[in-house]
Amino acid sequence: MSFSDIPPKMKALVLEAPGKYSVRWVDTPKPGPYEVLVRVRAVAICGSDPLLLTGKFAGGKYPLFYPMIPGHEWAGEIVALGPGVTEFKIGDRVAGEAHKGCGLCNMCKKGRYNLCENFGNMEKGHRWYGFIANGAYAQYQVYHVKAIHKIPDTMSFEEGAMVDTTAIALHGLKRAGVPPGGTVVIIGPGPVGLCALQCAKALGAGRVIVVGRGHGGRSNRMKVARELGGELVDVEIEDPVSRVLELTNGKGADLVVECSGSEEACSWTVNMVRKGGSIVLIGNYKKPVNYLMSKVVFDEITIYGSRGNPNASDEAINLIASGKINVKKLITHVFPLDEFAKALETFVKRLEGAIKVIVKP
Structure with a gap:
């Protein structure tokens, strides 16, 4: 697939202000250097999402800007490559993690990029997808290669969205x-x-x-x-x-x-x-x-x-793929992106025994 085959517009959940969000059409992003464009296939609602959507996460500190696209527990497939990407190819099935460190500070050099000393500084390369950078409640999204991990063909996208958790x-x-x-x-x-x-x-x-x-x-x-x-x-x-x-x-x-x-x-x-x-x-x-x-x-x-999941995603993928971790048992509900409000209510109120709720853009 060439970029010319990718729709110029996509559906996304857009958070416009605390408590004000809607599913609407927005421009499809393009990948920059060392980034890929992913067709998002499944996103799991996290317990932090309701707080972020209402402006209550971390005392209202995040997100850093409006409008923005939330969502950080996801899986999908790569549809376009940015300049310099050699580790992945179009068609690769991947799951993401929320944190991508600057790669320059002492914490990042120690592999503890979840504690990046340039946390929140996007100019220095830090990303926290779904919180300070646009996230996965969208049909397409761009991610740095350091924040994605290949998943096997035997793993469903719904299971892949559980890698983060x-x-x-x-x-x-x-x-x-x-x-x-x-x-x-x-x-x-x-x-x-x-x-x-x-x-x-x-x-x-x-x-x-x-x-x-x-x-x-x-x-x-x-x-x-x-x-x-x-x-x-x-x-x-x-x-x-x-x-x-x-x-x-x-x-x-x-x-x-x-x-x-x-x-x-x-x-x-x-x-x-x-x-x-x-x-x-x-x-x-x-x-x-x-x-x-x-x-x-x-x-x-x-x-x-314990914060986030640095250096743990590949092992989590192996545990899920081998059957040692059964995430299917935790997925109780699946909704299309257009029904996000219903999906969120189901998750927050734990309707019908809800544990993990998946949204499919």
Whole structure:
């Protein structure tokens, strides 16, 4: 396909101001140096999207400009190459990640481009697609080659759109390391938590305990967690800390991974983990957390923050492709881009047991 075969206009979800967005026709972008143009085939709604759309993400700091196109969990196929692209070819099936570092700062040189010291400075090459650069809720979009990864023909585009979520869970677990045969607690059975459950097992955990709300046995998320091999702790009917300690003979878990973003849940972690154990915080906390820091000191507990998914996408793709991670089980709804408002409502209100909702531009 030559660029002359690509439509000059495309449909996109355009965010014009906080809370004001619509699907409309816009110009199809052209790839610059070391960029590709992708025909986006599937986009997964992320928990950050509703906040971004209403101007509440990071206290309203993002996006940096209006109008803009959100969306950052996606898969599609390359339809055009910008100057200098040799790593990919037209027709390649790819999944994307949101972060692309400047490549110049100390953090980028260490491979920690999610912590780029030029974060938000597009003139120096930083990109955070769907937040400070146009994203994937569009029929076409341009991406730098550093932010895309090939997916196999055996992987559907819907599964490919789950690579970002899977890689977030994987990065968090690998920050701390999963003790072979050890016990891992996952707090929050949302998409990231359910991916973390599976990643923990794939990395050698002997036992995974999932802490969440059962909603009187009606929670589809807890049901799926059980089907994926998790032992359940329902915070609505039992004290989560006491129950985890009971399940671990009073010792606590080797690793606790907090995925919910609840400040209360975050405060539980230090009392659920064993002496010398580790805690990974993936959730996004808006208020201060009450932590028993003396226990962290005297029990030599290690706490890891985890942001994004640097250097984790290719491994996530392999885990999904090999069947060790089942993301199909998390995809509950699929909508066309024209029905984005319905898709968003389904995701936010968790209608019909929604876990992960896919939009197809």
